[in-house]
Amino acid sequence: MAVESNVIDAAGPYDRAKALSAFKLGDVTFYWITRLSAISVLLILGGIIISLVVGAFPAIKEYGLSFLWTQRWAPSADPPVLGALGPMYGTLVTSFIAMLIAIPVGLGIAIFLTELCPQWLRRPIGMAVELLAGIPSIIYGMWGFFVLGPFLANTFQPFMIRVFDGVPVLGAIFAGPPSYLSLFNAALILAIMVLPFITSISVDVFKTVPPVLKEAAYGVGCTTWEVVRSVVIPYTRVGIIGGIMLALGRALGETMAVTFIIGNSFRISSSIFAPGTTISAAIASEFAESDGLHQSGLILLGLLLFVLTFFVLAAARLMLLRLEQKAGR
Amino acid sequence: MNPIYSRRRRKDIVIRGLCIAAAAFGVTWLALILITLLYNGLTGLNLQVFTENTPPPGSTEGGLLNAIVGSLIMTVLGVGIGAPLGLFAGTYLAEYGRNDKLTSVIRFINDILLSAPSIIIGLFIYGAVVVPMRGFSAIAGSLALAVIVIPVVVRTTEDMLLLVPNPLREAASALGLPRSLVIKRIAYRAARSGLITGVLLATARVAGETAPLLFTALSNQFFSLSLNKTMANLPVTINNFVQSPYAYWKQLAWSGALLITLTVLALNIGARILGAERTAK
Numbered sequence: 001m002a003v004e005s006n007v008i009d010a011a012g013p014y015d016r017a018k019a020l021s022a023f024k025l026g027d028v029t030f031y032w033i034t035r036l037s038a039i040s041v042l043l044i045l046g047g048i049i050i051s052l053v054v055g056a057f058p059a060i061k062e063y064g065l066s067f068l069w070t071q072r073w074a075p076s077a078d079p080p081v082l083g084a085l086g087p088m089y090g091t092l093v094t095s096f097i098a099m100l101i102a103i104p105v106g107l108g109i110a111i112f113l114t115e116l117c118p119q120w121l122r123r124p125i126g127m128a129v130e131l132l133a134g135i136p137s138i139i140y141g142m143w144g145f146f147v148l149g150p151f152l153a154n155t156f157q158p159f160m161i162r163v164f165d166g167v168p169v170l171g172a173i174f175a176g177p178p179s180y181l182s183l184f185n186a187a188l189i190l191a192i193m194v195l196p197f198i199t200s201i202s203v204d205v206f207k208t209v210p211p212v213l214k215e216a217a218y219g220v221g222c223t224t225w226e227v228v229r230s231v232v233i234p235y236t237r238v239g240i241i242g243g244i245m246l247a248l249g250r251a252l253g254e255t256m257a258v259t260f261i262i263g264n265s266f267r268i269s270s271s272i273f274a275p276g277t278t279i280s281a282a283i284a285s286e287f288a289e290s291d292g293l294h295q296s297g298l299i300l301l302g303l304l305l306f307v308l309t310f311f312v313l314a315a316a317r318l319m320l321l322r323l324e325q326k327a328g329r
Numbered sequence: 330m331n332p333i334y335s336r337r338r339r340k341d342i343v344i345r346g347l348c349i350a351a352a353a354f355g356v357t358w359l360a361l362i363l364i365t366l367l368y369n370g371l372t373g374l375n376l377q378v379f380t381e382n383t384p385p386p387g388s389t390e391g392g393l394l395n396a397i398v399g400s401l402i403m404t405v406l407g408v409g410i411g412a413p414l415g416l417f418a419g420t421y422l423a424e425y426g427r428n429d430k431l432t433s434v435i436r437f438i439n440d441i442l443l444s445a446p447s448i449i450i451g452l453f454i455y456g457a458v459v460v461p462m463r464g465f466s467a468i469a470g471s472l473a474l475a476v477i478v479i480p481v482v483v484r485t486t487e488d489m490l491l492l493v494p495n496p497l498r499e500a501a502s503a504l505g506l507p508r509s510l511v512i513k514r515i516a517y518r519a520a521r522s523g524l525i526t527g528v529l530l531a532t533a534r535v536a537g538e539t540a541p542l543l544f545t546a547l548s549n550q551f552f553s554l555s556l557n558k559t560m561a562n563l564p565v566t567i568n569n570f571v572q573s574p575y576a577y578w579k580q581l582a583w584s585g586a587l588l589i590t591l592t593v594l595a596l597n598i599g600a601r602i603l604g605a606e607r608t609a610k
Contacts, residue, residue, distance in 0.1 A: 226337070280446060
């Protein structure tokens with residue numbers, strides 16, 4: 001002991017106990033700073049739920065469950081009549097159409113990147129897709145408003161309306177007149193937006209397939225498509241579905257890409273070329289100028305959206321987690 | 330050739346073609362968006378954009394100075410608040426609570442917040458900050474951005490720290506270094522470029538965020554540095570100008586959009602280069 005304390009004394013004026021207690025204090029402080037920061041993540045979620053429920057409370061009390069199936073949205077009526085059916089319909093329809101386009105294309109790009117693409121092209125295309133994911137959503141919205149909307153209204157929409165005119169069901173879905181502002185335009189922009197998410201997650205999960213499995217399949221004479229269909233996709237099914245759900249979560253909650261081009265109409269129309277609205281677009285375009293029950297109704301819409309995306313995202317995460325565990329084993 | 334073989338071959342070729350078409354489709358969109366953005370943005374981009382404030386309705390004189398400054402202030406504040414919190418939280422998940430039940434709960438919730446709709450974050454800050462403070466303010470906008478930064482930084486910090494090899498930590502502990510210093514001096518240093526990458530990605534994410542600012546910071550036609558008042562910012566200014574009837578405002582919106590996109594792309598590419606350096610080492 002004597003020798004040791006001599007060494008410490010020689011090193012400086014501090015004695016050992018003092019130095020150790022300083023370390024200990026630093027240790028405990030740092031531990032608690034990090035722990036409290038970690039807990040703050042939970043507090044944020046709690047805060048979101050509480051502030052939404054508190055804000056939505058007047059509307060819940062006023063409308064109750066009928067909020068869910070009322071189509072009329074008349075905030076300036078006396079008393080205001082508010083119903084979520086229009087925005088909910090718009091949210092679900094635009095997301096559905098967007099996924100219908102984005103899933104096959106996104107998976108196609110992923111297959112191209114992992115199985116077909118020459119090595120030298122892989123990085124640039126992969127990078128381009130990732131950059132597409134980084135562009136802020138308002139840029140998509142603006143581009144949709146100025147470029148894509150007019151283009152679709154002048155070419156694609158009249159074509160579809162003409163082709164399906166008189167056909168039962170489809171004729172009603174693709175009914176005129178062509179419009180710059182429509183559910184379909186919004187859905188197409190959404191599809192372009194979520195495409196990179198689906199692609200990059202699919203590429204990641206495709207890479208978890210053990211090469212031996214693929215080589216064995218090629219070895220018995222399978223074509224590329226047969227390898228993808230019977231080896232790669234079955235092996236990564238859970239991960240792909242997780243990625244798709246993640247993209248769906250994005251599509252459901254996306255605001256700025258949709259707000260400009262959906263037309264903000266609360267009426268439900270059978271045609272996808274008619275204007276509509278989504279929950280997030282309704283909040284974005286009306287919230288700043290709203291008050292009282294109208295504002296509370298918009299927050300209630302937000303709460304509905306949060307609950308919806310929470311379940312979709314939670315399901316997505318659970319699936320991806322399961323895949324990670326499988327890959328880890 | 331055997332008809333079964335040729336049928337399989339044909340099917341394979343068709344599907345390959347479709348996959349290539351899909352890739353071309355994706356890349357085409359990116360190219361189209363960038364080209365129109367460059368074309369429209371560059372035509373209106375001049376010195377005036379950087380030196381003058383946003384014009385009043387109908388005027389054809391003016392720039393985006395107040396919006397650019399406001400965006401910079403709020404982004405820096407948002408990242409300044411969110412990044413340390415996220416960094417510490419990620420540190421807890423990776424270093425202290427590795428096998429904790431709490432950790433898996435926090436990680437799960439964090440992943441959900443990571444992709445939660447940003448407009449919901451705006452509503453949350455509206456209820457939690459704007460209403461009690463009785464007014465829209467730049468500080469509310471910064472807090473909204475901070476809430477978006479946190480999950481991104483938590484995620485990357487945890488991932489990067491988990492990549493630091495354990496023997497490094499064990500060696501440091503064996504030399505008598507206390508736990509907090511092992512983390513600060515050894516783990517942080519080993520993961521430094523990864524941690525910076527995470528913060529850059531988070532900055533890129535919030536630099537163009539519009540929805541959470543719409544009813545927190547709102548916007549301001551004038552130059553203002555006060556954090557208690559509404560503050561102009563690029564995304565909301567673009568949002569207002571796009572839907573306006575004035576050609577000059579639309580022109581400014583394109584210029585602003587170009588500025589934001591270039592910033593975000595530069596941040597993303599910077600983050601990627603840093604990340605690539607790391608793996609190359």
